[in-house]
Amino acid sequence: MSTIAVVPGSFDPVTLGHLDVIERAAGIFDEVHVVVVHNPAKEAMLPIAQRVSLIEQAVADRALPDSILVTSWSVGLLVDYCSDVGASVLVKGVRSQVDVAYETPMAIVNRNLAGVETIFMLPDPAHAHVSSSLVRQVSALGGDVAPYVPRAVAEYLDTVDQD
Template identity: 50%
Template sequence: MTRAICPGSFDPVHLGHVDVITRAARLFDEVVVAVSTNYAKTYRFDAEERRMLCAESLAHLPNVTVVPMGGGLLADFCREQGAVGVVKGLRSGLDVDYELPMARMNRHLADVETVFLPGDAAFLHVSSTLLKEVAALGGDVAPFVPPAVLRRLVPPDHPDGAGRDVPAEP
């Protein structure tokens, strides 16, 4: 059985993440989505909210589990989980420049390979940071986030009512 880790802070999870994790679930027997916390960042959602939003948004994938990841090394987490791979989505060359040194270090530390999946063109411009900003300023983020996230990101008392009656995940 092959297990891969898909790490991230997922603040919040968006459809670009869901796309990459869905494709990873076709490549590996099991995918563990590791919701991490970078203490240098300020989060909109706390760790448990981020884990729950991921779990609800990925519930349709039977071979995907969502777990919290402590503040340790990803390499150690991979070893503890018995993972053979790390899956990362790439949106641009900037992502490659950022992710490649980490992939090499993880291979050195834990003999784990990193699989890079190119992001879907529909989501290449999407980031959690941008979505939070657009939602806070009243913009429509519905095309980019799962319903569970939309319900939490756009409050029900928002002037356009966008947070009301958002359908549940299928």
């Protein structure tokens, strides 16, 4: 029996910290679905299709396993997606106690609604300070985001910032 995990996020944009979590999840589970979701509490910088494309490029550039599928989900609950694909676990990267406090109620509700467990993965210390919102801010102010994001994202943001 194969174990399918879902790594959800807004990935606006995907960072090296996100990729670290995705790669480590791929080392634990037979199949990993990276699911770009819409967060109604956030105003997105990148369209969902662009985020999916950038994650696919980053996964390919790092030669990550073929067992990683990148997609999006915007209709219904995330646990509905999990049920549709047979996933029994969500993997969430957490950088601090603030992230844990935010994620814990959702983890409990997801388990209650659909029996989907959530695993919290601590970051690689090299990426623990990086968030997508920080990358967006640095990029908007003309700073170099290359140390924090995959090559495809840095190149994309450079072209967008030049427009």
